[in-house]
Amino acid sequence: MAGVAAAKDSRTFAVLRFTNKGLVTTRADPIVNPGVPSTHVHNVLGGSNFGFSSTGEDLIKSNCSTALVKGDYSNYWYPTLYFHDPKTGNFEYVDVYYTNVYYFFEATNDQIKAFPTGLQMLAGNSMQRTPPATGSDQLDPSKGPINQVQFTCPRSSYNPPSYPVGSDGTKAGMVDPNNQGAGVGFPDVTCDGMYSPLRLDIHFPSCYNPAAGLTNYKENMAYPTDAGNGKQDCPPGWIHTPHIFFEVYYDTQPYKGRWTENQGTQPFVFSTGDVTGYSGHADFMAGWDEDLLQHIIDTCDAGDAGMDQCPGLFYGLNSGDCTIEPLVDEQVTGTLTKLPGNNPLSGFSFGAAPQMGTGSGSSGTNNNAAASSTPQPSLLPPSPPPSAANVHTVTETVTVTAGSPAVTAAAASPSGTKNNAAASTVGGYTYAGCYQDNIGRVLSGDVLPNLGPMTNEKCVANCVSKGFSLAATEYGGQCYCGNELVGSAKLADSQCSVACEGNSKEICGGSWAISVYSKTGAVAMKAGKARRSEHAHRHRSQRN
Numbered sequence: 001m002a003g004v005a006a007a008k009d010s011r012t013f014a015v016l017r018f019t020n021k022g023l024v025t026t027r028a029d030p031i032v033n034p035g036v037p038s039t040h041v042h043n044v045l046g047g048s049n050f051g052f053s054s055t056g057e058d059l060i061k062s063n064c065s066t067a068l069v070k071g072d073y074s075n076y077w078y079p080t081l082y083f084h085d086p087k088t089g090n091f092e093y094v095d096v097y098y099t100n101v102y103y104f105f106e107a108t109n110d111q112i113k114a115f116p117t118g119l120q121m122l123a124g125n126s127m128q129r130t131p132p133a134t135g136s137d138q139l140d141p142s143k144g145p146i147n148q149v150q151f152t153c154p155r156s157s158y159n160p161p162s163y164p165v166g167s168d169g170t171k172a173g174m175v176d177p178n179n180q181g182a183g184v185g186f187p188d189v190t191c192d193g194m195y196s197p198l199r200l201d202i203h204f205p206s207c208y209n210p211a212a213g214l215t216n217y218k219e220n221m222a223y224p225t226d227a228g229n230g231k232q233d234c235p236p237g238w239i240h241t242p243h244i245f246f247e248v249y250y251d252t253q254p255y256k257g258r259w260t261e262n263q264g265t266q267p268f269v270f271s272t273g274d275v276t277g278y279s280g281h282a283d284f285m286a287g288w289d290e291d292l293l294q295h296i297i298d299t300c301d302a303g304d305a306g307m308d309q310c311p312g313l314f315y316g317l318n319s320g321d322c323t324i325e326p327l328v329d330e331q332v333t334g335t336l337t338k339l340p341g342n343n344p345l346s347g348f349s350f351g352a353a354p355q356m357g358t359g360s361g362s363s364g365t366n367n368n369a370a371a372s373s374t375p376q377p378s379l380l381p382p383s384p385p386p387s388a389a390n391v392h393t394v395t396e397t398v399t400v401t402a403g404s405p406a407v408t409a410a411a412a413s414p415s416g417t418k419n420n421a422a423a424s425t426v427g428g429y430t431y432a433g434c435y436q437d438n439i440g441r442v443l444s445g446d447v448l449p450n451l452g453p454m455t456n457e458k459c460v461a462n463c464v465s466k467g468f469s470l471a472a473t474e475y476g477g478q479c480y481c482g483n484e485l486v487g488s489a490k491l492a493d494s495q496c497s498v499a500c501e502g503n504s505k506e507i508c509g510g511s512w513a514i515s516v517y518s519k520t521g522a523v524a525m526k527a528g529k530a531r532r533s534e535h536a537h538r539h540r541s542q543r544n
Contacts, residue, residue, distance in 0.1 A: 007108060007109045007110065007111065007231075008105065008106070008107050008108055008112065008231075009107055009231075010107050010230075011104060011105060011106050011107050012104075012105045012300070012301035012303075013102055013103060013104045013105060013301065013303055014102075014103050014296065014300050014301070014302040014303065014305075014306065014307040014309075014310055015100050015101070015102050015103070015302075015303070015304055015305075015306050015307060016067060016068065016069060016072070016100070016101045016102070016103060016306075016307045017068045017098075017100060017306050017307070017308065018045055018066045018067060018068060018098070018099060019066050019067075019068055019318050019319060019320060019321065019322065020066055020320075020321040020322065020323070021095075021096050021098065021099075022043050022044060022045055022066065022096060022099075022323075023044045023045055023046060023047075023048065023050060023066050023075075023322060023323055023324060024044050024050065024323060024324050024325070024326055024327070025041060025042070025043050025044070025080055025093075025326065025332050025333060026041065026042065026044065026326040026327045026328055026332065027039070027040065027041050027042070027326075027327070027328045027330070027332070027340055027341055028042065028044075028050070028051070028052055028327045028328070029042060029077070029283065030050070030051060030052055030053055030054045030055075030075075030285065031120045031122065031215075031217055031283050031285060032122070032217070032283075033052075034052065034053050034501075035052055035053050035476070035499060035501060035504065036052065036475070036476045036477075036498055036499065036501070037052070037327070037328045037341075038341075039272075039341050039343065040079060040080075040126070040270070040271040040272045040273075040339075040340070040341055040343055041079070041080040041271040041332045041339075041340045041341070042077040042078060042079060042080060042271070042283070043077060043078055043079075043080050043096055043099075043248075044075060044076070044077040045066045045067070045075070045076045045077065045099060046059070046065055046066055046067055046072070046073065046074050046075040046076050046287065047059040047060075047062035047064075047065045047067075047072075047073030047074060047075055047287050048062040048063045048064045048065065048073075048322055048323075048324050049061060049062040049063075049073070050075045050324065051327065052327060054075070054285070055118055055285075056116075056117040056118025056119065056214070056285060056286055056287050057117065057118060059073045059074060059075060059117075059285060059286075059287025060073050060117060060287050060288075060289070061073075062287070063322075064318070064322035065318055065322055066318075066321075066322045067318060068306070068307070068308045068317055068318055069292075069296075069307050069308055069310075069313060069317060069318070070313070070315040070316050070317055070318045071288065071289040071292040071293075071313070071314060071315045072287070072288050072289075072292075072293075073287035073288070074115075074284065074285060074286050074287040074288055075283075075284070075285045075287065076099075076101055076246070076282070076283070076284055077282065077283045078200065078202070078246060078248055078280075078281065078282040078283070079126070079270045079271045079272055079279070079280070079281060080093065080094075080270070080271040080332065081094040081198075081250045081252075081268055081269070081270060081271070082094060082268070082269050082270075082271065082336070082339065083252075083255050083258075083267055083268060083269075084267050084268070084269050084275075084345075085258070085267070086258075086259055086260075086267055087258075089337075090335050090336060090337060091269070091335070091336045091337070091338065091339055092255075092334070092335050092336075093332065093333040093334055093335075093336075094250050094251060094252060094255075094268065095250075095251045096248065096249065096250060096251065097197055097249035097250065097251040098249050099246065099247065099248050099249065100246075100247040101244055101245070101246055101247075102244065102245040102247070103242045103243075103244055103296070103307065104206075104242065104243040104244070104245060105242055105243075105297050106206065106224065106231075106232050106240075106243055107230050107231045107232065108224065108227070108231050108232055108233055108234075108240055109227055109231055109233050110224075110233050110234055110240035111240065112240050112241065112242065112297050113239050113240065113241060113294065113297075114241070114242075114288060114290040114291075114293035114294040114297060115208075115241050115242070115286035115288055115290070115293065116208075116214060116239075116286065116290070117286055117287065117288070117290060118214045118215070118285070118286060118287075119208060119214050119220075119241075119284075119285070119286040120214060120215050120217045120220070120283075120284070120285050120286075121204055121205065121217065121220075121221050121283070121284045121285075121286075122217050122221075122281065122282075122283055122284075123148050123149070123202050123203065123204045123205070123246075123281060123282050124148065124149045124202055124279070124280050124281025124282060125279060125281060126272050126274075126279050126281050127272075127279065127353045128274075128278045128279045128353075129274060129276055129278055129279065129346055129347040129348075129352055129353050130169075130170075130278065131168070131169025131170065131173075131174060131184055131185065131276075131278060132145065132147040132169075132184055132278075133145055133147070134147060134176075134177070134184075135150075135163075135169070135173075135174040135175050135176040135177060135182075135183045135184045136150075136176045136177060136178050136179070136182075137149075137150050137176075137201070137203065139203055139223050140223065140224075140225055140226055140232070141222065141223050141225055142225040142226055143226070146223060147184070148202060148203040148204070148205075148223075149184070149200070149201070149202050149203075149278075149280040149281070150176065150182050150183065150184055150201045151173070151182065151183060151184070151185070151186065151187060151198060151199065151200060151201065151277060151280070152181060152182045152191075152196075152198075152199040152201055153181055153182065153183070153187045153189070153191040153193075153198060153199070154181055154191055154192075154193025154194075154196035154199075155181065155189065155190075155191060155192055155193050156192050156193060156194075158180045158181065160189070160262050161175060161180060162175060162180065162181065162183065162187040162188075162189050162191075163175040163183050163185075163187055163188065164188065164262075164264045167264075169184065169185060170348075171264065171348060172185065172188060172264045172265070172348070173185025173186050173187060173188070173276070173277060181193075182201075184277070184278065185276050185277040185278055186198075186266045186268050186275075186276065186277035187266065188261060188262060188263065188264055188265060188266045189261045189262060189266075190252065190253060190255070190256040190261060191252060191253070192253060192256065196249070197249055197250055197251050197252045197253045198249070198250045198252040198268070199247055199248065199249050199250070200246070200247075200248040200250065200280050201245070201246070201247060201248075202245065202246040202248075202280060202281070202282045203243070203245050204221075204243065204244045204245070204246075204282070204284060205221040205222050205223045205224075205243075206221075206223070206224060206234070206240060206241050206242060206243035206244075207221060207222040207223065207224050207234035207235060207238045207239070207240060207241070208220060208221060208234075208238060208239040208240075208241050209221070209222070209235075209237075209238050209239075210237075210238075210239060211237070222234070222235065222238070224240065224243075242293075242297060244284065246282045248282075250268075252268065255267065269339070269345060271339060271340065271341075271343065272343060272346075272353070273339055273343035273344050273345050273346045273347075273350075273353070274346060274347050274353070275345055275346070275347045275348055275350060276347035276348055278347065279347075279353070289314070289315070291314070292313070292314050292315070295312065295314070296310050296313075299311060299312065328340075341511070342511075426456045426457055426460045426517055427457055427460040427461050427464060427517075428460075428464070428519075429460045429464070429471060429517035429518055429519060430517060430518060430519075430520065430521035431515070431516070431517055431521070432470075432516040432517060432518045432521050432522060432523050433490055433491075433493065433516055433523075434490070434491045434492065434493045434494075434495050434496035434509070434510070434513055434514070434515060434516070435472070435485055435488045435489065435490055435491060435513070435514050435516050435523070436488050436489045436490075436491055436512065436513060436514075437472075437474055437480075437488070437509075437512050437513065437514050438487060438488075438512065440486075440487065441480065442480075442482075442485045442486050442487055442488040442514070443470060443472050443480035443481060443482035443485060443486075443514070444480075444482055444486070445463075445466070445468050445470075445480075445481045445482035445483060446462070446463065446466055446468065446479075446480065446481035446482070447480055448478055448479065448480070449462055449479055449481075451479055452502065453477070453500075453501040453502035454473055454476065454477040454478065454479060454500050454501045454502050454508055455473075455500050455501075455502040455503045455506055455508070456471075456473055456500065456506055456508060456515065456517065458479070458502065459471045459472070459473045459479035459480075459481075459508075459517075460517050462479060462481065463479075463481035466481060468481035468482055468483055469482075469483045469518055469519050469520075469524075470482050470483060470484070470485070470516060470517070470518050470523060470524075471516070471517045471518075472509065472514035472515060472516045472517070473500065473508035473509045473514065473515050474508065474509035474510070474512075474513065474514045474515075475498055475508070475509055475510065475511060475512075476498040476499060476500060476501050476508050476509070477500075477501040477508065478508075478509070480514065483524065484523070484524035484525065484526050485516070485523055485524070485525050485526065486526045487526070487527065488525065491513055495510050495513040496508075496509050496510045496513050496514070496515045497510050498510050498511070
């Protein structure tokens, strides 16, 4: 690696731009949901080897990248936005006007080093539906809770204002007290500034804890603190990396006139189902040529002119489009009758996100890992259907460019039937079939124990040890125990089709579908409404 830059007395920066709008729009998140589809859709930029299970080593072998600077095969992704038509109830994909990623090299007493290959970072919280303490951004953990997500809404006039006057964020978004053109949550007006539609702004942490490791995304990053003299430093023993900042321009202007503005409500919704905008988040996996990035850190202050204007770029620039096929075979653009993954609307009058808890959330919050390791909300499958008759299923297939490391969700078989038949007995228990689950949980004796990457053997052994006659796995990584199914219904075995996190040759249920094992191969059924579980989804927090 090139020589590391010394401490810096002033901030320098360069904006990374991209050759086309995106690599792919698909329901995948290899950081939080490796090996299986994510519960919500993301817009993805960067290296072509993006996949369900991609790593940094995979990324640097990509055939192409959307990054304008050749040598950056990192992936950058964030939630897709939809317009919820107030007249029809349909969801319309909102195009991305363009995306910028700023690379800030802060004034610091530390040395700033290139991202190590494979570093995984998250900013924001996909399960967040409540407002932060203020409408302004706040990135110094020594000064209070971090708020790293905002919206910028440039307008031709701020009369009327972009957010309801006096809003505290509980019923609508709220304005930045220092900037009438920005705030938290979606504004209730059209952002009609010249060439400036609604913009999602996300700041990432820039302190890496090597003791936590590259993939421990809940604990490996923190925001630097004020060290005096305008400098920001990382904790001792941590590595100061570039501070990256996403600007995502969603093209919301074409929807002007199709909804009533300045009424405290608005029609846009994230792919998570969030109507508030508080769940804005973004993910980053490092796939840089480290010597090149270190050269840029040490020598470049191109600013808004762009990183492509930095001197001495080793490999030149990329040109032309770089795209891959979606990793899940489903419609995610155009006009839809429901959000991909069947995610329900949540936030404000719609209530909390389903199953908010204390486990890991897709693109969860890393507000201040150095100061706090508080677990973040879980990422569960989308809300269940009202009955077994219309249970939602998705055929998960993968078609990507040559060399992609992506795998299908049901890696060992196109349906759950063959794999479940091969595992007809597990730990002395017999496979009893695929059954419908719901948000109240049809098995509630032991809910979501911390067992690490899931297998049917682990789940059965756990339930046996606790004296339960039924064990069930769901969505690749969840376990439930009980003695009877409450408010469930039998499904076709093909509805259980997600590979187990701990063994891709096994099937561990599906989306709101459980693979059930019992002592006798039969199950006791009870009509009625399953009780709402108060337990949190914690198993993913044990993975690393």
